[in-house]
Amino acid sequence: MTQPALTRASTMGPVVEFVARGGGCVARVFRSAELPLRLAEQPDLLVPLRDQFRLIECAARELGDDALPARLAREAGVAGLGPWAQRFCAAPSLRRAIETGIGDCALLLQSATHMALTVDGPLARWTYRITERTPVGRQKNELLAMGYMISVLRWYAGASWAPDRLDMPGPRLPGRASVESLNGCDVTHGEVAAVVFPAHLLDVPNPRTGCFRSEDDPTSLPGAEDLVGYVRELVRLSLLDGRPHRAWVARRLGLTVRTLQRRLQAQGTSFADVVRGISRAQAAVLLRRPEASVTEVAYELGYADPAHFTRAFVDWYGQSPQRWRREH
Secondary structure, three states: OOOOOEEEHHHHOOHHHHHHHOOOOHHHHHHHOOOOHHHHHOOOOEEEHHHHHHHHHHHHHHHOOOOHHHHHHHHHHHHHHHHHHHHHHOOOEHHHHHHHHHHHHHHHHEOOEEEEEEEEOOEEEEEEEEOOOOOOOHHHHHHHHHHHHHHHHHHHHOOOOOOOEEEEOOOOOOOHHHHHHHHOOEEEEOOOEEEEEEHHHHHOEOOOOOOOOOOOOOOOOOOOOOHHHHHHHHHHHHHHHOOOOHHHHHHHOOOOHHHHHHHHHHOOOOHHHHHHHHHHHHHHHHHOOOOOOHHHHHHHOOOOOHHHHHHHHHHHHOOOHHHHHHHO
8 A cells, every 4th residue: 555645844934934923823823734733843754745745734824925935945945954955065067966855855855856857948847746736825835936946047147047938727817926035936837837948057166166065964755655664654753742643544544443453463563662762862852952951851751651661761762861971
């Protein structure tokens, strides 16, 4: 069974800052999208793509700003692409950057995503398409993605550069005039979302090789058939709101709780085993932070009582959290 698409939280851009700056209610936006507010502090976490769609849609409605996705991408720039940005910003030329980024997108940044580069005479088209069916937010997501693509192009062509046009599929684009003003080009109807620009730019060398370095090595997204990998990522996400719940995870996978349990058993594991594994690894990460007390770590991992966390930690590591911290 193919699992729902995932994307990195960094692709949402500075949505919290924009909503707060615009006088909106950040908590209401995240609550409407059924996502933990603390997600904004964890840009490398993986999020169901449908949830990202819904969050951006809710934020745009909260502010009454249909051009919000374009603003988010412009503000975030290439850094909003997280570790994947390294693929673009370290390439020797724009052509090589796009080709490398296309090859790595579905592996490192966002699954169920197809990008392509074509050249037709004097014009190049860099296209973006989501292969998963989504009920809401598709057009907003396309605007967000093309904003990031323009940021990559500007890395090579200059900060004031603008594309020839943007192609947008689907119905009439709300906020079209604002989108055109932000990106400095016309928006026209097309069969697939695309940034259209002069083909000669593909040969432009990287003017800033070596000045962008990601501190993190990009980790691959779980494969589309990797149920256990998907459950792990959803457990990491749900830990931001306390102890993970089977029903929350199952709903995002389009499964009943019973079906989720049965399929995990067929893979030789269980939901409780996955939670224990994630909590065990995360406890070691958090305890290495000197500013975090054992009580704070316990609450961060969803334990209502630090004593319960301590007992679990002793089972995992054979010693108390305090002693483990001293030794490590």
